[in-house]
Amino acid sequence: MQRATVKRYAVISDIHGNRWALETVLDDIKRKGIERIVNLGDSLYGPLDPRGTAEIIMHLNSFSVLGNEDRLIFTPGEAEPSPTLHRVQKNLGQKHIDWLGEIPVTRTVDDNLFACHASPHSDTEYFFWNICSGGAVLRRHEEMRRMASGIHCPVLLCGHDHVAQSISLQNGLLVVNPGSVGLPAYKDDIPQLHVMQAGSPHTRYAILSQDNAEWTVEHILLEYDWETPAAVAVKNGRQDWASWLRTGKAVVD
Numbered sequence: 167m168q169r170a171t172v173k174r175y176a177v178i179s180d181i182h183g184n185r186w187a188l189e190t191v192l193d194d195i196k197r198k199g200i201e202r203i204v205n206l207g208d209s210l211y212g213p214l215d216p217r218g219t220a221e222i223i224m225h226l227n228s229f230s231v232l233g234n235e236d237r238l239i240f241t242p243g244e245a246e247p248s249p250t251l252h253r254v255q256k257n258l259g260q261k262h263i264d265w266l267g268e269i270p271v272t273r274t275v276d277d278n279l280f281a282c283h284a285s286p287h288s289d290t291e292y293f294f295w296n297i298c299s300g301g302a303v304l305r306r307h308e309e310m311r312r313m314a315s316g317i318h319c320p321v322l323l324c325g326h327d328h329v330a331q332s333i334s335l336q337n338g339l340l341v342v343n344p345g346s347v348g349l350p351a352y353k354d355d356i357p358q359l360h361v362m363q364a365g366s367p368h369t370r371y372a373i374l375s376q377d378n379a380e381w382t383v384e385h386i387l388l389e390y391d392w393e394t395p396a397a398v399a400v401k402n403g404r405q406d407w408a409s410w411l412r413t414g415k416a417v418v419d
């Protein structure tokens with residue numbers, strides 16, 4: 167039995183409109199009896215089910231922050247027009263767009279968790295990774311500590327790169343990326359062409375437990391029916407997404 171002093175949080179991120187993966191993760195969280203959910207954003211963007219995903223998250227009791235690709239949905243002129251962005255905007259109703267616009271960029275939960283989408287001062291700069299011409303290179307700890315300066319919480323939560331990872335920095339800060347609920351790999355050209363890969367198609371999230379000053383993190387991966395969102399991606403003209411969803415791998419071509 168859990169001792170009364172243990173507090174548990176489920177950390178989810180980068181759902182990207184994958185309602186099927188989200189339902190699997192939320193079922194697991196419910197089954198485990200975890201009541202606090204922190205959502206690190208990029209919840210809706212993509213060729214899958216933005217509206218169905220928004221409907222679930224809007225009615226979920228969670229602490230959410232906004233992702234860069236959530237921001238593009240309600241900020242005209244921010245992004246290059248694309249058929250996928252256009253479809254997302256058409257698929258959502260005004261109430262979903264208004265709800266997105268109200269979500270804060272960062273927030274502190276229970277004075278202990280600092281939640282942001284990518285890194286504390288940017289919603290696009292990876293916290294863990296430096297993107298070079300050769301791909302993603304893990305940053306030095308000094309660089310990570312500099313990026314986290316001014317954070318006075320024991321735990322920093324970052325998403326955006328879709329790779330589940332936890333690092334305890336020498337200053338005692340625990341940094342957790344829960345991985346992506348809905349998109350296990352992708353190709354991007356900002357700041358230059360690179361791929362990020364979870365390596366398998368599972369949906370992922372993290373569980374954080376606090377026992378007084380002691381924090382424990384568990385990374386969870388779950389099977390779900392990834393063929394269904396992959397087929398939706400194909401129907402909506404995104405063969406690339408279908409392949410990422412089915413394999414958790416992406417290639418630079």
Ligand SMILES: [Mn+2]
Nearest residue numbers: 208233234326
């Ligand atoms: Mn992002």
